[in-house]
Amino acid sequence: MTLLDAVVVGSGPNGLAAAVTLARAGLGVRVLEAQPTVGGGARTVRLPELSADLAFDLCSAVHPMAWASPFLRAFDLAAHGVELAAPDVAYAHPLDGGRAGIAHRDLDRTAEGLGPDGDAWRDLLGPLSAGWRQVTALALGDKRTLGGMLEGVDGGVAGLASMLRPGLRFGTGVLEQGGARWDRRFLTEEAKGLLTGVAAHNITPLPSLSGAGTSLLLASLAHAGESWAIPVGGSQAIVDALVRDLEAHGGTVEAGRRVERWSDLPPARAVLFDTTPATVLSVAGDRIGPARRAALRRFRHGNAAAKVDFVLSGPVPWQVPDVGRAATVHVGGTRAEMVAAEDAVASGAHAERPVVLVSDPGVVDPGRVRGGLRPLWSYAHVPAGSTRDVTEAVVRQIERFAPGFRDVAVASRCVPAAQMEHHNQNYPGGDISAGAATMWQMVARPTAAPDPYLVAEGVYLCSASTPPGPGVHGMAGWHAARRALRRDFDVRDLPTLRP
Template sequence: MTRPDVVVVGSGPNGLAAAVTLARAGLRVTVLESQPTVGGGARTLDLGLADGVTHDICSAVHPMAWASPFFQQLDLAARGVELLVPEISYAQPLPDGRAGLAYRDLERTVEELGVDGAVWRSLVGGDPAATVKVALGDKRSVPLVDPRAAVHFGLGVLEQGTRAWGRRFVGDVAPALLTGVAAHTITPLPSFAAAGTALLLGTLAHAEGGWPIPRGGSGAITAALVADLEAHGGTIRTDHRVRRQADLPVAHCYVFDTTPRTLVDVLGDRLPPRDRAALTAFRYGDAAAKVDFVLDGPVPWTVPEVGRAGTVHVGGTRAEMARAESAVARGEHADLPMTLVSDPTVVDDTREVHGRRPLWTYAHVPAGSDVDVTEAVTRHIERYAPGFRDVVVTSRCVPAAHLSDHNENYVDGDISAGRASIGQLFARPTRRLDPYFSGRAGVYLCSASTPPGPGVHGLGGWFAAKRVLREFGIMALPSLAP
């Protein structure tokens, strides 16, 4: 068997992005995956809940895949990946029969938000490309971007990340609509990390690519990466769990698409003491519990327009969402947990089979929770969609404590692979100038625990691959074009 130049541990989007980049540079690459299927947080599987109905195991909606410089160079469309863009990127139903709607069309959104429309435009109406450069870098380099865009983004984060977050809003719809996006971070609100997420994703919602859903599910992105890797000589070995160094084939370099915890478990004393201590100190955040539903019809939202959104944030008012997230931070389960909902058939009718359709939901819970949240999620959706129970055919819950059974990076159900604090945004995973270097020669980290953080963007893997290539004397990244 030919000895690989590089071994990549983990086949999530970042691991595959690293592997594709390195293989295209002419290196021999082997990917090791502990699960029987590849893709990490970007997999679509038949869970056996209904004949032919498939479910996205983790991520389902992909604004960052559209915006990512890595995927733009890879050209997903040329590889047969169709990113379907809903007319309404996301919606926020409110308790009194109203709803906030974030149309891809910024001007329509501004118009419907009325008195708060101008504030909305000032927060998320900027240049998407500039916002991506500011928010999705390696958090060590100064992005080559218009300084005005960076200052504008920073001021928005300062405003929406503090108790000043409501000072410019008059009504309650716009702040609730923005807070639903901020809550993706699973952290107390307001916070700087949540504000940064809200402004990035909020801006992308009005970009050309919006918040797209891949036709056929998230697994289509993984399939494109795997096909390119294999076309350039890379290999993947599934059902190969790496617990210790003896489980690793001999290679010149290793790239871990894992959390720092796994890296430390595998290498142990082979890491320099200071680096091992820093990686061990990396903190993980609160969690999500997953509920997959099978429905025999659309969710009967009180506001019909909500049913045209690719993503629905079920959380109520800004104050209600802040209370729910604070309860989770205290280690409590909120009565009405912050819940993210997506029905892919809004744009992809191929996901409906024999009148059955999947519904993807996540509910925020304390880290390590083993609670089945099916009833809590159902009750919360019913608040805005009376009769929801009547369209549910079956469901399956994966409590937070068991999410790591299908993705070891989700420590205690932390789907962000690390706490979303301001410190860990800029010192993720450690304070090293090179955030991807482990401290041991030839060993790198590239998961969502590294910059720029969570999301299906492949950038952690792409940035780490650049460092690895230097070990082979290759100073330029290879072309990713089909």
């Protein structure tokens, strides 16, 4: 059997980013995917039980990082035919009483809408949105090396100097919004909700440092440019562009190829796993040293999301019209309500009013609307391993802020958290973050080792269970692949990603 240079297990965005990087260096690369279709958490599929004509995003649907990621910016999605459609309202947060926080792409317009909190919002997020490249590089770095912190920032030493001020503002903002002082800056529930809804993406008790980091990064990107975007046609457009580039450089992809033991792998000089640490432990076995095995076994998964897909006969009838201009809506009520809901989930209970994320791609991609019908994507936060059908809880939460929603929802399908791993093994128990999003595990991810990607000689982990963590950005794959190039293939001149 021919010896390959590299095998990548898993075809999510990180696995494909690793494969593209290796193939562009002239290596022979094969990607193995257990599912019948490629893409991991970024797949777009047909659901005949709901509608034969509509395309549904299986997991991720909205992609702030696809616009901001240093890897995907260098890859240049637009040059590969991927159109990222960004709404003028990046995201919204409805409240009772016909109120809502509206995050316009325009910072000043957002501040004006927040009334007495406008100046405080501008003071917190203005410098971060102006320095978004530096903030993104810091957030999406490898959490270990100086070079890994400078990806996407030009200028060498000058580039490092340019990171100091945005980095300091980001760090102080995280300390403020991640601790006991988080309620002191803002007076209104609109401003509090805009940050808390984004922080809740981490599915962790609030306030938290990791949640604050997520909220400040994504909220600042909302004002930085065409972020919070929907790929036209669905998330699969990003995956398909990466696959085309991989194949153009000689790489191959095999779907429906499950890897459960080392003998399932074709011979290769390097193997990169876009999987959970548990999968690496199971497949690589004694190839991993005892200390690293013990450290990987300590990796913890977090709480979960249960997915509900809807077919609507019209747009969501949000009580505040501007909410309907956003492709992403955080539904959870006040900050206090969201804190209570996340505490309930952390204690193993289902919140009566769960935090719900809603996305209507038809807001910016009219092609997703067919025959008057449109898909609506949603998930609710639940305890890990939950088997509950959360459809009614999600409907109640949306109806609360969009009276008449039940009348336009003509079909629905729930995927309980316990079933999420059936379509993506990287989501055990419904953990869509591929690991508990605590501050420690966002830095020491998956372990505190100096190289978070190297598992054993010629064996690497490159999934969202490694830095920088969850999101469609490809950065974990990029970081891991470049280490493999240097260590296993002595490639010092890293390949360009330009089309």
